[in-house]
Amino acid sequence: MITQKQIKIFDEKISNAESVVIFAHKNPDGDALCSVAALGRLIELNYGKEVICMYDGNVPDNLDGIPMRRDMRYFEHVDENIPVDVAIVMDYGIERNIGGPQKFLKKAKFIIEIDHHMNDDKVGQLCIDDTAAAATGEIVYELMRKAKWQSDEMVLTLLMFAIVTDTGLFKYVTNGKVLRIAADLVDSGVNVQCIINELANKPRKTVVTEASAAANAEFFYHNKLAMAVIDNKQYKNLDGRGETVLNLLGQIHGLDYIVLLKEQKPNQIGVSLRGRFKAVDKFAVALGGGGHQFAAGAVVNDTLDNVKKRILDLFKGGIK
Ligand SMILES: [Mn+2]
Numbered sequence: 001m002i003t004q005k006q007i008k009i010f011d012e013k014i015s016n017a018e019s020v021v022i023f024a025h026k027n028p029d030g031d032a033l034c035s036v037a038a039l040g041r042l043i044e045l046n047y048g049k050e051v052i053c054m055y056d057g058n059v060p061d062n063l064d065g066i067p068m069r070r071d072m073r074y075f076e077h078v079d080e081n082i083p084v085d086v087a088i089v090m091d092y093g094i095e096r097n098i099g100g101p102q103k104f105l106k107k108a109k110f111i112i113e114i115d116h117h118m119n120d121d122k123v124g125q126l127c128i129d130d131t132a133a134a135a136t137g138e139i140v141y142e143l144m145r146k147a148k149w150q151s152d153e154m155v156l157t158l159l160m161f162a163i164v165t166d167t168g169l170f171k172y173v174t175n176g177k178v179l180r181i182a183a184d185l186v187d188s189g190v191n192v193q194c195i196i197n198e199l200a201n202k203p204r205k206t207v208v209t210e211a212s213a214a215a216n217a218e219f220f221y222h223n224k225l226a227m228a229v230i231d232n233k234q235y236k237n238l239d240g241r242g243e244t245v246l247n248l249l250g251q252i253h254g255l256d257y258i259v260l261l262k263e264q265k266p267n268q269i270g271v272s273l274r275g276r277f278k279a280v281d282k283f284a285v286a287l288g289g290g291g292h293q294f295a296a297g298a299v300v301n302d303t304l305d306n307v308k309k310r311i312l313d314l315f316k317g318g319i320k
Pocket of ligand 1: 091134136
């Protein structure tokens with residue numbers, strides 16, 4: 001629930017700011033990137049201010065066509081000496097997920113956070129957080145409506161991109177609110193089919209790499225757990241999180257858990273966890289990461305073999 005008091009503080013801080021920067025977590029997904037772009041556009045439309053929207057890491061190719069993509073700047077291309085009156089950090093989870101733009105956070109006179117991840121160690125002085133929200137884009141939508149901001153086609157499209165990606169095409173919806181928001185966006189002219197087609201738009205090498213990782217998956221614990229691996233050599237072909245691997249394996253009858261290990265560098269393993277009907281967030285937390293009930297992840301600094309063993313041990317206790 002966003003309060004009038006929060007809106008008032010947001011309004012005062014942005015109205016009085018000469019420079020505003022916005023960013024989300026490193027290696028942004030659709031929710032992170034589109035929430036940043038949507039809020040940037042909303043501030044431009046409603047406060048007449050240009051804001052600097054930035055990111056760290058890689059943007060998946062299938063997000064290249066989002067509105068305002070060209071206005072998103074790689075953080076190292078932003079002069080680090082600029083003054084920062086307000087920094088807005090979105091969809092970040094925990095502070096170390098922010099990456100390079102952290103230096104702008106450190107020098108900000110005021111920090112606003114807008115997030116839907118669990119986090120006991122918040123960075124914001126104004127926290128517009130809602131762990132019940134299916135996407136950070138959902139919180140931006142609520143803020144926009146409650147503050148009675150004007151929007152445009154770009155904003156509405158960006159919010160739908162955010163919602164569609166973070167709900168896995170509406171699969172991870174746990175309450176009706178996000179669907180009512182999506183319904184309003186559709187009634188306002190947003191084309192869901194265009195958005196979903198745009199997201200299914202990857203380089204061939206990516207799809208081939210994902211398909212082969214799924215084909216070579218191993219199965220454990222009476223076929224309750226599938227584990228797929230993308231080694232460092234194949235990792236450069238991957239674009240985004242390897243969602244196709246998880247989706248393909250997630251169709252297998254009788255499976256409870258899907259694990260994807262990505263060797264980003266030797267001794268740096270990205271772990272994606274999905275539960276078909278069983279929660280995986282506690283396993284992600286045990287690995288030093290986090291996320292949502294049925295979709296979570298972590299980055300573990302260890303060898304591929306060690307991480308594999310650790311995960312099999314962790315899940316052993318959870319599989320009956
Ligand atoms: Mn998100």
